Amino acid sequence: MSTASSPVRYLLHDGELIDYADARLHVLSTSMKYGVGVFEGFRAYWSEEEGELYAFRVQDHMRRLLDSMRVVEIEGPTDIDELTEQLLGLVRANDLRSNLHMRAQVFVDSADGKPDDTGPSTVYMAAIPMGNYFGATGLDVQISSWARLSDRAMPPRVKSIANYQNGRLALLEARRNGYGAALLLTENGHVAEGAGYNVFMVRQGRLCTPPSTESILEGITRDSVIQLAQKELGLEIDIRPIDRTELYSADEIFVCGSAAEVNHVKSVDRTPIGDGSQPGEITAQLQGLYQQAVRGQLDSFRDWVIPVYGTAR
Ligand SMILES: Cc1ncc(COP(=O)(O)O)c(C=O)c1O
Structure with missing residues (x-):
């Protein structure tokens, strides 16, 4: 895959920035052979007036990611705040300033994987510009x-x-x-x-x-x-x-x-x-x-959003 067609420069692999084209999962891993893996999809919204990007309910998504891992027995990270910081760091590294869709994915990447392998796991995160998913026409x-x-x-x-x-x-x-x-x-x-x-x-x-x-x-x-x-x-x-x-x-x-x-x-x-x-x-x-x-404009729900660049508030 060429980086020329990459929508962003970096992805995150186990907490480290990698080039978009360098994401890898072995074809014989448990995830690829048996579809074992869990993920989260979240959003961030750009506020033109404030020159700030707001990430929406990231910790709640990370909590659900850990819950999913627990139910299907995938080993891996346990610290919600650390995962949250990693995701926000990825957005900053790519200097993204538009509406985004973000993902955190946990795969079981065991060599010649068995269906009941619970690790070792590998975590990938992505943040990609995205507008309306369905359009607004109903x-x-x-x-x-x-x-x-x-x-x-x-x-x-x-x-x-x-x-x-x-x-x-x-x-x-x-x-x-x-x-x-x-x-x-x-x-x-x-x-x-x-x-x-x-x-x-x-x-x-x-x-x-x-x-x-x-x-x-x-x-x-x-x-x-x-x-x-x-x-x-x-x-x-x-x-x-x-x-x-x-x-x-x-x-x-x-x-x-x-x-x-x-x-x-x-x-x-x-x-x-x-x-x-x-x-x-x-x-x-x-x-x-x-x-x-989602843009942090409701005082009572301000704790749902994190200002990614810290320029607002
Ligand atoms: C099957 C299914 N139901 C519901 C939802 C909505 O969940 P959320 O609002 O947490 O994105 C999603 C979206 O991820 C989904 O995939």
Whole structure:
């Protein structure tokens, strides 16, 4: 791979800066042979007015990374603050001053790996410029014929690379059928989540989202939305199982995730949601609040962001 096409100069490998082109994982490692690995995806937002970059909820993502490692038994780093500093150092080394998507990935890189090897692990981090993931035009969503994987088989609570086969199948099916995104149901037929996002609906005036026991990744954006809705909008949230047909009769639906941000759903299985085009009132409010929160513009949620270059405040 040539560095000429690299989006950034450096990646981080076990805490050390390396050239983008020098990232390596052996084809016979446990990660490559058996899909063993966990990761995090986070965002940072550039504020033009302040000339500052804000990294969003990095420690919470690092905590989830360590939780994932614990569940699937991968040895490796244990210090959230050290991992956080490493990631921020990488951003500074690349002198990135735009909206970013960042990743921390932990692989098991044992030679001629066995499926139950737990180490040695290797940690890679990346920070790459990224704008809107979906664009801001809203999503036409298909309910997938694939079921969401379950805690009894492949725990969705773990952000494991292997889990993404499930979402990939749903997304490929949705694209083949002319949709932009997919939502998956649990084996019991309840609404779980999408390929890379959690879901909320507004129905009969109530904001609702599935509980963390309904085969979902416990999204950090989901938690941010819940807190923003409660504290900034004074809403109560119904965290409860959701049936498929409730989506068809919802007033508003949105998906959310670090990459997806807060993105409204225009239709489900071709059934229009709201006016079938624009975000509903609560969705639009939450979209606005989220965009403020990630840039450190909400005083009550200022501790969610870290100013990367230390020029703000
Ligand atoms: C399957 C899945 N669900 C939900 C989310 C949203 O999680 P978060 O808001 O922590 O990015 C993601 C995004 O990483 C995901 O991959």
